[in-house]
Amino acid sequence: MILELDCGNSFIKWRVIHTADAVIEGGGIVDSDQALLAEVAALASVRLTGCRIVSVRSEEETDALCALIAQAFTVQAHVAHPAQRMAGVRNGYDDYQRLGMDRWLAALGAFHLAKGACLVIDLGTAAKADFVAADGEHLGGYICPGMPLMRSQLRTHTRRIRYDDDSAERALTSLSPGRSTVEAVERGCVLMLQGFARTQLEQARALWGDEFTVFLTGGDAPLVREAVPQARVVPDLVFVGLAMACPLD
Ligand SMILES: Nc1ncnc2c1ncn2[C@@H]1O[C@H](COP(=O)(O)OP(=O)(O)OP(=O)(O)O)[C@@H](O)[C@H]1O
Ligand SMILES: CC(C)(CO)[C@@H](O)C(=O)NCCC(=O)O
Numbered sequence: 624m625i626l627e628l629d630c631g632n633s634f635i636k637w638r639v640i641h642t643a644d645a646v647i648e649g650g651g652i653v654d655s656d657q658a659l660l661a662e663v664a665a666l667a668s669v670r671l672t673g674c675r676i677v678s679v680r681s682e683e684e685t686d687a688l689c690a691l692i693a694q695a696f697t698v699q700a701h702v703a704h705p706a707q708r709m710a711g712v713r714n715g716y717d718d719y720q721r722l723g724m725d726r727w728l729a730a731l732g733a734f735h736l737a738k739g740a741c742l743v744i745d746l747g748t749a750a751k752a753d754f755v756a757a758d759g760e761h762l763g764g765y766i767c768p769g770m771p772l773m774r775s776q777l778r779t780h781t782r783r784i785r786y787d788d789d790s791a792e793r794a795l796t797s798l799s800p801g802r803s804t805v806e807a808v809e810r811g812c813v814l815m816l817q818g819f820a821r822t823q824l825e826q827a828r829a830l831w832g833d834e835f836t837v838f839l840t841g842g843d844a845p846l847v848r849e850a851v852p853q854a855r856v857v858p859d860l861v862f863v864g865l866a867m868a869c870p871l872d
């Protein structure tokens with residue numbers, strides 16, 4: 624069995640898959656290295672044969688996590704590294720090493736699944752969009768604050784915006800104009816995300832007409848689902864690309 628990790632800025636997504644057929648044995652989302660070790664150990668400690676990682680954290684943090692994994696599960700972790708081209712996709716950044724690895728792998732996964740032009744919208748701590756043309760040329764993309772960052776900026780830089788997580792969740796049962804602070808902020812930020820997604824769609828249409836596939840991924844994908852009904856929701860898109868960039872056997 625193989626342990627797969629997607630280390631984002633706020634959370635680590637993990638899953639354990641069978642080596643032969645990629646059937647998923649278990650997985651989860653945690654907010655610390657220690658929580659990761661505990662959850663994985665509870666599932667599959669003795670049977671891991673490999674580990675692959677994508678990380679947008681610092682090299683030091685990623686190395687430290689690899690060392691913990693080597694110690695806990697006696698497997699060597701393989702970390703995905705930037706590439707100028709891979710699996711038919713050409714990195715569109717002026718300096719290919721600067722493109723976030725989560726974006727690069729999601730683009731690889733999307734092009735592999737779409738077999739044509741595609742737009743990837745990934746909504747996590749940051750909101751990201753990336754464009755890959757039918758010939759595999761990555762055209763670049765966009766990065767904005769995601770839902771958690773928009774929310775915390777408002778809370779941090781105002782005196783009178785204060786509310787708890789439970790009321791935040793309740794506020795999102797509708798998107799009509801808010802009649803309380805929590806509704807106004809939570810709904811406003813969701814509309815920002817939806818506006819971001821719709822604008823990316825417009826860009827894709829201007830480039831490619833109707834000949835493209837839209838992918839939606841990241842923890843906050845459900846918040847824009849209705850704004851982009853044609854999108855394929857693929858929560859594990861980064862893992863699809865990770866398997867391509869880090870084959871293990
Ligand atoms: N089980 C969950 N645990 C934590 N966050 C979740 C969960 N389910 C959905 N979310 C949402 O996902 C968002 C975080 O998304 P994601 O995990 O894709 O971020 P990230 O990978 O840390 O960020 P980035 O990809 O920008 O580095 C949070 O805003 C939260 O609302
Ligand atoms: C944009 C984030 C933070 C999203 O996780 C990540 O992809 C990253 O650190 N990227 C490096 C900067 C860039 O992609 O241009």
Ligand SMILES: [K+]
Pocket residue numbers: 629630631632725747
């Ligand atoms: K991510």
